Amino acid sequence: MPAVTVSDITVLPRVDAGIGLNGAAKRARRVKSVTTAPQGFEGEGFPVRRAFAGVDLMELDPFIHLDQMGEVEYAPGEPKGTPWHPHRGFETVTYIIDGIFDHKDNHGGGGTITNGDTQWMTAGAGILHIETPPEHLVMSGGLFHGFQLWVNLPAAKKWSKPAYQDIRASQVGLLASHDGGALLRVIAGSILGLENHAGPGSTQTPMTMIHATIAPGAELRLPWRSDYNSLVYTLNGHGTAGEERQPIHNGQLAVLETTGNPEGDLLVIRADQNQESRSPSMDILILGGLPIREQIAWMGPFVMNTKAEVLKAFEDFQKGLLGTVPAEHQNHHSNTPQKPLKRTDKLGADVKKDAVDSAIAHDAKQVLGVHNAPTELQETEKPHN
Numbered sequence: 001m002p003a004v005t006v007s008d009i010t011v012l013p014r015v016d017a018g019i020g021l022n023g024a025a026k027r028a029r030r031v032k033s034v035t036t037a038p039q040g041f042e043g044e045g046f047p048v049r050r051a052f053a054g055v056d057l058m059e060l061d062p063f064i065h066l067d068q069m070g071e072v073e074y075a076p077g078e079p080k081g082t083p084w085h086p087h088r089g090f091e092t093v094t095y096i097i098d099g100i101f102d103h104k105d106n107h108g109g110g111g112t113i114t115n116g117d118t119q120w121m122t123a124g125a126g127i128l129h130i131e132t133p134p135e136h137l138v139m140s141g142g143l144f145h146g147f148q149l150w151v152n153l154p155a156a157k158k159w160s161k162p163a164y165q166d167i168r169a170s171q172v173g174l175l176a177s178h179d180g181g182a183l184l185r186v187i188a189g190s191i192l193g194l195e196n197h198a199g200p201g202s203t204q205t206p207m208t209m210i211h212a213t214i215a216p217g218a219e220l221r222l223p224w225r226s227d228y229n230s231l232v233y234t235l236n237g238h239g240t241a242g243e244e245r246q247p248i249h250n251g252q253l254a255v256l257e258t259t260g261n262p263e264g265d266l267l268v269i270r271a272d273q274n275q276e277s278r279s280p281s282m283d284i285l286i287l288g289g290l291p292i293r294e295q296i297a298w299m300g301p302f303v304m305n306t307k308a309e310v311l312k313a314f315e316d317f318q319k320g321l322l323g324t325v326p327a328e329h330q331n332h333h334s335n336t337p338q339k340p341l342k343r344t345d346k347l348g349a350d351v352k353k354d355a356v357d358s359a360i361a362h363d364a365k366q367v368l369g370v371h372n373a374p375t376e377l378q379e380t381e382k383p384h385n
């Protein structure tokens with residue numbers, strides 16, 4: 001698991017082990033729940049784990065969806081990608097740990113990302129894009145591992161202009177734990193007390209995203225904003241979360257409670273002394289953000305505030321208002337022949353604004369559920385602040 005590594009971790013800035021802004025001790029967050037991600041397949045067949053499956057959207061807010069892609073060793077001819085598909089109302093963040101991935105969208109964004117790189121796409125008012133392995137990887141095969149995160153946008157920003165950020169591994173902020181036993185790659189946001197070492201990702205929603213590697217037997221004590229939620233997903237290895245030492249292992253998500261401590265909180269993660277030989281360290285993805293606290297309506301590739309807005313997104317896609325596939329990419333997957341994107345054939349010409357029926361759900365599953373997102377409308381009540 002290369003991503004970004006350093007030859008000498010002792011030269012990196014270190015996080016404070018738990019003293020608050022005014023000298024008071026931070027309180028460690030307790031583990032509220034641990035869930036195990038189910039495994040499935042995405043697009044044309046690459047394996048994924050649905051990291052947020054079974055967790056209430058209000059616990060995840062401002063995050064919506066997280067897929068761990070791989071880790072898989074492809075034989076020649078096996079690497080797969082996704083077809084062209086739409087999004088509206090949120091951002092996708094794709095981080096590659098091992099392997100290579102190409103991205104293209106109909107607004108001219110895109111590029112190739114590899115070990116430690118990130119592509120950050122703001123779908124905003126609507127976009128079409130495609131994600132595929134490059135042709136040479138298909139021919140040769142090889143290791144592939146990464147994840148894609150969906151970050152919600154508040155209502156005021158759901159209609160913003162689509163945008164794209166190409167974040168290179170060399171731009172990621174690097175920090176060490178207090179004892180030098182963990183390497184922290186800050187992709188977006190910052191760590192409490194080390195705001196001058198923020199990650200390069202420009203976020204529409206206040207948040208922090210960190211990929212940490214913890215050596216066997218080491219402990220990470222991470223200062224955390226008291227107004228952020230906190231999610232810890234184990235990419236590989238095993239250890240514990242919280243001072244209570246709740247066991248967690250690869251493919252599991254720990255949701256931690258907030259304390260309301262004005263001095264800030266503390267996230268505590270320990271790596272077990274004994275790890276598997278193929279994963280000698282514990283790798284975790286740490287997420288936290290300021291909850292948006294708005295109603296959510298989500299179906300397939302669209303994350304909006306109301307059912308009417310989701311239906312409007314389907315209708316706009318059907319009419320071509322989210323754009324068209326660029327001419328040079330029509331009828332063309334980077335490696336595999338594909339049929340043209342036919343909106344009315346797939347969604348049905350009789351989509352109604354006042355209903356989400358089984359036929360629409362079936363069509364969404366066939367074409368628009370590329371990320372195995374819900375094919376039935378998911379709605380939350382407007383939270384009480």
